[in-house]
Amino acid sequence: MLRASELFEFPESLPFGAIFRPELAPWEWLPLIKEALGEYVYKGYQTEKPCGLHIEGDVYIHPTVKLPPFGLIQGPTYIGEGCELRPGIFIRGNLIAGQECVLGNSCEFKNSLLLDGVQVPHFSYVGDSILGNGTHLGAGVICSNLRLDQADVTVALENGTKHTTKLRKLGAMVGDQAEVGCNAVLNPGSILGKRALVMPSIAVSGTIAANSIACQKEPTLSAPRMD
Numbered sequence: 001m002l003r004a005s006e007l008f009e010f011p012e013s014l015p016f017g018a019i020f021r022p023e024l025a026p027w028e029w030l031p032l033i034k035e036a037l038g039e040y041v042y043k044g045y046q047t048e049k050p051c052g053l054h055i056e057g058d059v060y061i062h063p064t065v066k067l068p069p070f071g072l073i074q075g076p077t078y079i080g081e082g083c084e085l086r087p088g089i090f091i092r093g094n095l096i097a098g099q100e101c102v103l104g105n106s107c108e109f110k111n112s113l114l115l116d117g118v119q120v121p122h123f124s125y126v127g128d129s130i131l132g133n134g135t136h137l138g139a140g141v142i143c144s145n146l147r148l149d150q151a152d153v154t155v156a157l158e159n160g161t162k163h164t165t166k167l168r169k170l171g172a173m174v175g176d177q178a179e180v181g182c183n184a185v186l187n188p189g190s191i192l193g194k195r196a197l198v199m200p201s202i203a204v205s206g207t208i209a210a211n212s213i214a215c216q217k218e219p220t221l222s223a224p225r226m227d
Contacts (some may be wrong), residue, residue: 001156004029007175007194008132011116013080013099015040020113026191027155029130029164033113033156034094037076057093070104079103086121098133112143112171129171129186137174138182138200145171147188155189156206165189175210 004010005022016036020029033102042058049055050069061067064082071089079085082100089103092110095104101114112126115133120126122139129143137143146169147153152214153170156162173194174184181187181200192198193210201216208214 001025001163002191005138006128007173007191008115009176011098012131013116014078014096016096019095025154025163026130027167027170027189029113030111030128030167033096034076035114036096037078040078043223055104057145064193080116111169115176125144127171128167128169129173131172132178132194133196134177137180138184140183141180142185143190144185144187145169145170153189155191157191158193158207158209 002025003022004024004026007026010017010020010022019032019036040062047061047063047065050067052070053067055073059073059075059077060219062081063077065079066084068085068087068089070087071085072094074090074093076093077091077095080098083097083103085103090108094111095109097114097118100117102119102121103109107120108126110125111128113130115131117134118131119136124137124141127145128170150168152164153167154162154164170189175196177195178192178218180198183201184198185203187203187205190204191207193208195211196208197213198204198208199215202214204214
């Protein structure tokens with residue numbers, strides 16, 4: 001069984017280390033986001049809020065966070081030290097973001113865990129996903145979280161085994177320092193190993209091994225027939 005520690009090193013900056021245990025499978029971390037935020041003691045925004053930014057529910061924002069002139073943040077949400085939120089941000093609750101993350105313009109986030117240094121700068125959707133330390137999503141990346149048949153998501157591991165997660169919604173689990181190119185789609189239950197690369201404009205499923213590259217396969221051209 002794949003362990004979360006094989007993809008992520010949980011940062012000391014986040015006060016939830018006792019909840020996100022390294023021996024669990026990475027998809028087992030997802031339901032713990034709501035639990036972690038439910039146990040957190042909120043102390044208000046602790047920062048001035050721009051007049052065009054709407055915040056509702058239990059939300060913690062570190063005073064060093066750069067806030068945008070407009071957007072919507074719904075709780076429960078935790079935004080860590082040094083993060084930057086850009087215009088048009090839409091946070092739908094159950095979000096944890098560690099230090100120095102970029103949550104970009106016109107991006108939507110829900111029920112996700114972002115570890116330290118995550119960059120999602122432009123026009124992306126991150127739902128029911130875990131993004132490891134230093135990961136970067138190019139513009140327009142989609143972390144798809146729901147199968148077309150709406151059945152529980154099954155993850156396919158690198159060794160060929162498959163596991164039913166018992167989760168109807170599960171996006172991507174992106175290991176530390178991984179990179180995803182512009183307009184790529186990470187299908188439900190996708191796993192990217194540490195420092196994996198995904199080329200732009202492709203759809204990814206299953207597991208991409210650590211230190212490897214996922215790219216579009218070249219089409220096979222058949223010789224013309226002469227009848």
